[in-house]
Amino acid sequence: MSAASEPIAPAGPPLPTRPGLRAPIAASAAPSRRRGWREPSLLPGFAPAMAFTLLYLSLLVLLPLAALAARPWEHGWQGLWTTLASPRVLAALRLSFGLSFVAAGLNVVMGLVVAWALARYDFPGKRLADAAVDLPFALPTAVAGIALAAIYAPNGWVGALLAPAGIKVAYTPLGVLIALIAVGLPFIVRGVQPVLKDFDAEVEEAALTLGAGPLRRTWQLVLPALTPSLITGFSLAFARAVGEYGSVIFIAGNMPMRSEIAPLLIVIELEQFNYAGAASIGLVMLLLSFAVLITINLVQLAAARRGRR
Amino acid sequence: MRTSAPVRPSGPAWLLIAAALVWIALVIGLPLAAVFGEAFRKGAGAYVAALADPDALSAIKLTLEVAAIAVPLNALFGLAAAWAVAKFEFRGKTLLVSIIDIPFSMSPVISGLVWVLLFGANGWFGATLDGLGIRVIFNFTGILLATVLVTLPFVARELIPLMQEQGTDEESAAITLGAGGLRTFLQVTLPNVAWALLYGVLLCNARAMGEFGAVSVVSGHIRGLTNTMPLHVEVLYNDYDFVGAFAVATLLAGLALVTLAAKSALEWRFAGELAHGRR
Amino acid sequence: MSLIVDGVAKRFARFPALNGVSLSAEPGEFLALLGPSGSGKTTLLRVLAGLETPDSGKVLFEGEDFLALSARERRIGMVFQHYALFRHMTVARNIAFGLRARPARQRPPHRQIEETVERLLALVQLEGLGGRYPAQLSGGQQQRVALARALAIEPRMLLLDEPFGALDAKVRKELRQWLRRVHDETGVTTLFVTHDQEEAIDLADRVAILRNGLIEQIGTPEALEAAPASAFVFDFLGDSNRLPCRLQGDLAIFDGFAAPAVRGRDAGAGATTAWFRPHETSLGLGGAGLAVTISDILTRGSMIRVECRGSGGVLFEADYPRDALPTGLAPAVEARLAPRRVFVFAGEAPEATAAQASSC
Numbered sequence: 001m002s003a004a005s006e007p008i009a010p011a012g013p014p015l016p017t018r019p020g021l022r023a024p025i026a027a028s029a030a031p032s033r034r035r036g037w038r039e040p041s042l043l044p045g046f047a048p049a050m051a052f053t054l055l056y057l058s059l060l061v062l063l064p065l066a067a068l069a070a071r072p073w074e075h076g077w078q079g080l081w082t083t084l085a086s087p088r089v090l091a092a093l094r095l096s097f098g099l100s101f102v103a104a105g106l107n108v109v110m111g112l113v114v115a116w117a118l119a120r121y122d123f124p125g126k127r128l129a130d131a132a133v134d135l136p137f138a139l140p141t142a143v144a145g146i147a148l149a150a151i152y153a154p155n156g157w158v159g160a161l162l163a164p165a166g167i168k169v170a171y172t173p174l175g176v177l178i179a180l181i182a183v184g185l186p187f188i189v190r191g192v193q194p195v196l197k198d199f200d201a202e203v204e205e206a207a208l209t210l211g212a213g214p215l216r217r218t219w220q221l222v223l224p225a226l227t228p229s230l231i232t233g234f235s236l237a238f239a240r241a242v243g244e245y246g247s248v249i250f251i252a253g254n255m256p257m258r259s260e261i262a263p264l265l266i267v268i269e270l271e272q273f274n275y276a277g278a279a280s281i282g283l284v285m286l287l288l289s290f291a292v293l294i295t296i297n298l299v300q301l302a303a304a305r306r307g308r309r
Numbered sequence: 310m311r312t313s314a315p316v317r318p319s320g321p322a323w324l325l326i327a328a329a330l331v332w333i334a335l336v337i338g339l340p341l342a343a344v345f346g347e348a349f350r351k352g353a354g355a356y357v358a359a360l361a362d363p364d365a366l367s368a369i370k371l372t373l374e375v376a377a378i379a380v381p382l383n384a385l386f387g388l389a390a391a392w393a394v395a396k397f398e399f400r401g402k403t404l405l406v407s408i409i410d411i412p413f414s415m416s417p418v419i420s421g422l423v424w425v426l427l428f429g430a431n432g433w434f435g436a437t438l439d440g441l442g443i444r445v446i447f448n449f450t451g452i453l454l455a456t457v458l459v460t461l462p463f464v465a466r467e468l469i470p471l472m473q474e475q476g477t478d479e480e481s482a483a484i485t486l487g488a489g490g491l492r493t494f495l496q497v498t499l500p501n502v503a504w505a506l507l508y509g510v511l512l513c514n515a516r517a518m519g520e521f522g523a524v525s526v527v528s529g530h531i532r533g534l535t536n537t538m539p540l541h542v543e544v545l546y547n548d549y550d551f552v553g554a555f556a557v558a559t560l561l562a563g564l565a566l567v568t569l570a571a572k573s574a575l576e577w578r579f580a581g582e583l584a585h586g587r588r
Numbered sequence: 589m590s591l592i593v594d595g596v597a598k599r600f601a602r603f604p605a606l607n608g609v610s611l612s613a614e615p616g617e618f619l620a621l622l623g624p625s626g627s628g629k630t631t632l633l634r635v636l637a638g639l640e641t642p643d644s645g646k647v648l649f650e651g652e653d654f655l656a657l658s659a660r661e662r663r664i665g666m667v668f669q670h671y672a673l674f675r676h677m678t679v680a681r682n683i684a685f686g687l688r689a690r691p692a693r694q695r696p697p698h699r700q701i702e703e704t705v706e707r708l709l710a711l712v713q714l715e716g717l718g719g720r721y722p723a724q725l726s727g728g729q730q731q732r733v734a735l736a737r738a739l740a741i742e743p744r745m746l747l748l749d750e751p752f753g754a755l756d757a758k759v760r761k762e763l764r765q766w767l768r769r770v771h772d773e774t775g776v777t778t779l780f781v782t783h784d785q786e787e788a789i790d791l792a793d794r795v796a797i798l799r800n801g802l803i804e805q806i807g808t809p810e811a812l813e814a815a816p817a818s819a820f821v822f823d824f825l826g827d828s829n830r831l832p833c834r835l836q837g838d839l840a841i842f843d844g845f846a847a848p849a850v851r852g853r854d855a856g857a858g859a860t861t862a863w864f865r866p867h868e869t870s871l872g873l874g875g876a877g878l879a880v881t882i883s884d885i886l887t888r889g890s891m892i893r894v895e896c897r898g899s900g901g902v903l904f905e906a907d908y909p910r911d912a913l914p915t916g917l918a919p920a921v922e923a924r925l926a927p928r929r930v931f932v933f934a935g936e937a938p939e940a941t942a943a944q945a946s947s948c
Binding site: 145 | 315316317318322325326328329330332333336337338339340341343344346347385386389390392393394396397398399400401405408409411412414415416417418419420422423424425426427429430431432433454457458461477480481484489490493494512515518519520521522525526538539540542543546551554555558561562564565566568569570572573
């Protein structure tokens, strides 16, 4: 064996043991090497997996989005403005965003009730009810749409009962609202349920030993803990409702200025081969949704930071 | 940490439960009942006849074909994306995951619209492809593209958090034991996410078969040619063929129910092996 | 020499993990890498296994350049901190994995793999549990499966990352003895990482103490105990008291008393800090020594620990055998404390303890 195989002196020359002195010496011992955009790993397959992922996303998400972003400018600002400022488009946007907000808000209340019942209590039929909550995720929107129309049409299952009272649901904004509520329910329930289930029993018991009553425990301990998941659920339900098409158009009646939703206007513009107009409405919807989602996320972030302090 | 187990309700709790059940019945149960009720309104004979209609059968066939391509593609994408995102460290990861999520926050109509903007008669590539005799919009390809876009995140969203949580220890162990990359992936990684993969595929498939808005924009509603099942439902409904519309709708509702049952079974049996349960 | 590590350095994106580590191991040696968290011991182990690539330095194993081999080619048995058992495979399949993963020509026949698995199950005392899944085993059992799996490939070297870190104290003690036996039976060169000095001293032939990505000292447990190279080593290996002193020859001079001093490497004369162990600390009711007040007397197994405070609240500890506690010592009693032997180290400025000194 060569000299290299001699036992190597322990730790080399002794260094001063005060950390302040050691750190700079230690740091200079390691050669600085430029690092690429990823950490080295011994697992294989990063390059092909990443290449496929990027290619797939580029072709199926980014390229189409680029088309959506580029198309509205065909006739300049003027063209975009003309499309968006038309009373019919404004009314549709107001209806879609306004009703989505109301529907998501109502869902926060009822979703909390449903989640609470499912998470905190045992009762007959609970498993079935629990599974049923996911149905709006799985049921095709067109199916939900014609079913709601059949229920709330003036001669429908519920519509016939309401008609004598003068309440019209189908073919009015109220009908749109009902469709949007059905679509959003699972987002709230599925967001809140796990938090409610995992809520630390000891915290509640501690409050109990300190003499807090059930309402105070709920109001001051559990609800604040649920707030982030309620906000997330709200924003998801809202985003879904804004874009919802299939379950709305059958019950909405689609009367311009009254019960016409924004996604439907895109379809109408496309049928007239007005690509720029369709793209304009699409882009504005997407940007507005993103803006709402980002705002909600920022609010949540701020709240979380305050909670930590 | 100890969590509170569900308890037997008492007094006012029954009110809360009643409210929850009434709401579920109203928002979810009633529409489901309506689908089946309306489909059989004129008896079983009319129901069967509606389903045996050639246009209905070709819609079923088209739907199955589209799902048979779109779902495996997105499953493959989900595996590749999850492998890259969960098992490696690189810059821009957050951005990549956000891009994967975009289709979830897009209106289905927009997911259809973008393909018309690219491949429609007035689209970026429309004229070029027309010259080559290739049709995308009002054709199978367009329906496929719209479906793939709408269902793109399903498998990836299920796999990424789970694979991130599982880390790379088992893969590292396999490699120190002398296993190669492919063996490691097939024998260690894949079995660890098998149930989550199935879960994601189930949800992806349900959406692929049921997608309406996006497909509606690119299909052109040509009966017997470019009508998927949900589109066929719309066409029949607008023709006032309610029994026909609801009969096809029962098939889609049945698919949704089967998906839900399978999903619940997976969640119940393999809760620990799904990312979903811990989200 | 079986393993030679020479000047290995590794920087992560934000911090240096190894700053030029050199050490060597004899064939069949049982070596502990001991250090606080962040000292680089796990990184060093992962470099040896091929799970990390160092920025610079050499690793030779039996004369072969190890860094030129991939993790797959090194034939290292690695036991991961959280075991990394394949959770969807039975115990038997886990153990057989490395053998089955061999290229067809080198793969032992099916029968032989089964026999190896049975033999290893017996070695790790898990006979009959081959059909179980990892989740059905206790932590200690999972730990032993991980070891059997690593041994199955007849590793050229065995690496264990905090092998007992996730286990409770009793199981840990049992497994320690058992691991030592397995090592003696298989004779494979073994390195293990730990932050528990008792574990390192108990198990290892030699202990390497790491700090800030460097080896502070390496030696047999006895050598480390007898001649610690630095205050860090002394402090890390056990409980310690310290007191400012002046060094004169081999004598540490305190305020009115003195004690023989063991001088660490390059320790010079003059003002410095004296380090001493509780079991080399004497307490008396009178005589020379530092004035302290006894605050607590605790029974710890066969030992009695006396905690006392100097003026200014500095804590000192003294250990006595259970039956040898000087009479008259009790909480709140004033006593005199004196070390029987102290250690002094180079580079220890007395300022470090000046605040305490001024109050003494």
